[in-house]
Amino acid sequence: MLKRLAELRKSKKWSLQYIADRLGIAKSTYAGYESGYREPSLESIKKLADLLETSVDFLLERSDDPIFNPKEEKIKISHPLELTDVNSWVTTELTVDGKIMSLDELQQFIAFVRAKREIERKGI
């Protein structure tokens, strides 16, 4: 049951018919998705996420953030006391031995940590 489809649709004040038309499917078909009577194909759920401007993960309740930001990799360091800007690049610096790390270094650092954890997880 994809309750989030209904939530988003209603928040936008759209009708079943409207979404069905936009997707090119029958009204009853789309209604089935919301009620859980039917499941959309992968292609359809992608179109729905596009139309509703959210992520598939949100529609499937795998994420609770309705905002989908398909931007490229974003690195963010945030201070807890500061207001966090979702799209800002760096809001504070990370220093090692008193020297500020560059973006390049941060990217390498992330790669390093990921690789290290991967190795630890599955050996060698």
Next chain:
Amino acid sequence: MLKRLAELRKSKKWSLQYIADRLGIAKSTYAGYESGYREPSLESIKKLADLLETSVDFLLERSDDPIFNPKEEKIKISHPLELTDVNSWVTTELTVDGKIMSLDELQQFIAFVRAKREIERKGI
């Protein structure tokens, strides 16, 4: 065709059989997903994203970021409520991909940065 399933699976050096077993489906069924011969159900693709530690959007090529972080940023520095160890050079917690770095990891990280900078300074 969910080529990213194959990419992630191979990067983890897993066999078709292994993933099929983890998902509780037949090997031929899972193979169909990778080849595009079949489509996984929404439930199955969620399980696959869980298993492969990524987002459904990435698997569906709706996002190019393989890292799935429902809420956390990739790097985050936060001040712990209590400073337990006075002598610790760490006064904040550092998280990568939402996972707090251990002291061990932080030490390795510092070593990594120092070594990298040393190499850059002297060449090779």
Next chain:
DNA sequence: AGAAATATACGCATTTTGCGAACTTTAGAT
């Protein structure tokens, strides 16, 4: 080369889908 593991292809029984039509409910106008 041979064995074992891994990957790919396919037939078929079963399940699931999408559609249209019928039906019920809601919202707006008079």
Next chain:
DNA sequence: ATCTAAAGTTCGCAAAATGCGTATATTTCT
């Protein structure tokens, strides 16, 4: 309050897609 059109719900059925097992092909070992 009544009427009416739009919105929402339910359901049968033909058509399509799924999953499994089996067979075949390929790779990876020794």
